[in-house]
Every structure is written in C-alpha cells, then in structure tokens.
Ligand SMILES: Nc1ncnc2c1ncn2[C@@H]1O[C@H](COP(=O)(O)OP(=O)(O)O)[C@@H](O)[C@H]1O
C-alpha cells in the first residue's frame with residue numbers, strides 16, 4: 063500500500079528513501095532556494111529536476127509569500143489525499159509549514175515544538191523555565207543594543223542571531239571593540255533581527271543525532287565536533303560516533319529532556335552540546351538532520367541509514383539495527399586564502415579505499431575565500447577507520463597527498 067505524504071523542500075535523498083518506505087511524495091519547493099546546494103548555486107535547477115523526477119508530484123511556490131505558501135500546501139494535501147505534512151529541510155520555512163499543516167490537522171509535529179527548537183531565544187527561555195542546562199544569556203532586539211548589555215558578561219562571550227544557521231553571524235567576542243565588526247558581519251547577511259549574548263561555554267563540543275517516534279526520543283549516536291580557529295565558530299570537522307561513557311550518557315539524557323519539554327513528536331533532531339566544568343550545556347537544537355555530512359558519517363560508521371529511519375519512524379515501525387562499529391570522520395580543508403594556482407593529489411585521495419567522498423569545489427583561477435561561515439570552507443573529505451586513532455592517521459596521509467598553491 064502506498065501512503066501519500068506532502069513534504070516541504072524534501073532533499074533528493076528524502077524523496078528516494080520515503081518512496082522506498084512506501085510513501086508517494088508530493089514535493090513542494092521554492093525555486094529561489096539555491097543556497098541549499100553545498101558547493102554553489104549552479105547545480106540547483108538540475109537538482110530540482112531530479113527531485114521532480116523522483117517525486118509523485120512536484121509543486122513550486124514562493125515560501126516567503128505566506129498566502130501562496132499556505133494555498134500550495136493545502137492544495138497538495140487535498141490533491142494527494144495525504145494525512146501528513148512533513149518538513150525536515152531548512153529552518154527558515156519550517157515553522158510556517160507546520161502552522162499551515164496544523165490548521166489542516168496534518169502536522170507531523172506540533173508547531174510549538176518547532177518554534178521552541180528553531181528560535182534560540184525561545185529555547186533558552188524554555189530551558190531556564192525547566193531548570194535545565196543553565197546558561198547566562200541576554201536577549202537584544204538589535205545587535206546595536208548589545209554594547210550596553212555586554213558589561214554584565216565576562217569575556218569571552220558568544221554573540222549570535224536568534225535564527226540564522228551555518229555559523230552565520232556567530233562570533234566569539236574577546237573584546238567589546240569587536241562589536242562593530244560583528245554588526246558588519248550581520249549586515250553582510252542582511253540580518254536585522256534579534257540577537258543573543260551568551261556566556262562562553264568552554265569545553266569539547268558534541269552533537270546528538272536522534273530520531274523521535276511518537277514522542278519517544280531515540281539517540282542514534284553522538285558526534286564530536288572539531289572547530290576551526292576563533293573568532294568565527296565554523297566547524298572544521300566531525301567524528302562519529304563518540305565511544306559510550308558516563309559523559310555521553312549525560313549528554314543523551316539532557317538531549318532527551320530538551321526534546322521532551324519542547325513537545326517534539328516525530329522525526330530527526332540535531333542537538334549541539336558543550337561539555338563544560340559544570341556539566342553538559344545545550345548550544346542549540348534543530349528539528350532536522352545534522353548538516354556537514356553527519357548522516358553519511360553515521361552510515362559509514364554504523365551501517366545505520368538515518369535518512370531512511372525518518373520514514374520508518376513516520377510509519378511507527380521499529381528502527382533498523384546498527385551493523386558496524388567503525389568510526390567515520392569528515393574533515394574540512396583549510397588552505398591559504400587567495401587565487402588558486404594549482405591543486406594536486408585529489409584523485410590519489412579519492413582512490414584510497416577508506417575515503418568515501420572528496421569535494422574540492424575550486425578550479426585554478428578561482429578565489430579560495432577566507433572562511434567565515436560553513437559556506438566559505440574549502441571542500442571536505444570523508445573517511446572511516448576501525449577507531450578514532452586510525453581515522454586520525456589516515457587523515458594525516460590524506461593531508462600529505464593534497465597540495466594546493468594559492469597566491
Ligand atoms: N554559548 C556558547 N558558548 C560557546 N560556544 C558557542 C556558544 N554558542 C555557540 N557556540 C559555538 O558557535 C557554534 C555556532 O553556534 P550555533 O548557536 O550552533 O549557531 P548555528 O545555528 O549557526 O549553528 C556552535 O556550534 C558552538 O561551537
């Protein structure tokens with residue numbers, strides 16, 4: 063039996079796996095969302111064509127036009143007979159989609175849970191109200207208001223927009239003189255919304271990959287995050303999974319608590335946690351899978367297909383068991399910014415049997431940018447090994463094989 067399902071901005075893999083699990087997907091996309099392409103907007107029209115080819119039905123809409131968005135979702139549900147409307151794409155349109163779905167009685171999750179997860183200020187307020195993960199923070203309507211509030215914080219502190227993603231506009235502030243630079247950074251993203259100041263949580267950072275099934279939160283695994291150099295907070299890599307310990311258990315418990323108090327019911331969550339001297343503290347959580355190839359790392363390391371699990375969970379079926387116990391890693395390259403003169407060794411790396419994927423989206427003559435957010439990184443490699451030490455040695459070999467000359 064095939065079950066109709068309306069999905070807002072489903073990535074290709076989601077349409078494929080939903081179909082494998084017996085869903086007929088009506089896919090709704092916004093043709094202006096080329097920013098979803100990890101290596102630049104050029105391939106977006108072709109990508110949408112592929113989604114269209116895989117989906118049962120394919121409808122385009124302007125997600126920023128509230129009326130058009132609502133009408134499109136409503137029509138897709140009516141035409142397909144779908145009883146469920148799902149959104150596991152980018153945060154920006156997620157809450158609006160769930161509100162529309164909820165009005166139709168077809169939301170996979172209560173909109174409130176999405177609002178609490180999407181909005182970093184709402185999440186902090188909720189956690190404080192429940193006495194969970196106490197973190198000193200303050201809310202400001204505009205970045206310009208931070209100057210007068212920063213005196214209440216010990217530096218370094220973190221300043222960030224309440225609802226951007228991809229490390230955009232998040233800065234580690236060691237000196238209040240950096241506030242003007244931060245303001246310019248926010249302006250470069252056309253961001254004029256509210257911001258948060260937070261105490262700097264000092265310690266190793268993890269993310270928790272989970273799947274919720276009717277309000278029961280299954281922790282699939284914990285990932286360790288490797289950060290690039292400050293003051294930006296851009297991920298330089300991830301290792302999955304972190305071996306189980308009392309620390310990972312405490313991180314998992316805190317994550318379950320957070321998801322429970324938001325009322326989140328069904329689907330993936332990606333929750334970021336820093337382990338401080340005062341225990342685990344939540345950075346943020348989103349109602350979608352982790353980015354940065356984390357779902358691929360989960361599969362490489364454990365054999366568990368977390369994308370497919372999303373749709374098994376939607377059917378209320380038991381999740382598949384893990385079939386491997388390796389460790390996988392993604393490493394983001396960081397070269398000297400400048401004009402690329404030459405690059406060597408990429409194919410030698412791709413030929414290594416422990417390498418799954420290598421992306422280097424530049425050709426000679428292109429500018430290798432300074433890394434300020436996740437989009438301005440310099441490509442990546444994913445690899446696996448029997449344990450973390452082996453992935454480390456293998457990564458060193460990879461780095462020694464790649465030669466990039468910029469000037
Ligand atoms: N209060 C904090 N203390 C220390 N580091 C933080 C804090 N808040 C954010 N960060 C760092 O900045 C990164 C990006 O912040 P986050 O809130 O996750 O924004 P984004 O939505 O852009 O991912 C985090 O992964 C973490 O490394």
Ligand SMILES: [Mg+2]
Nearest residue numbers: 228229334346
């Ligand atoms: Mg984050």
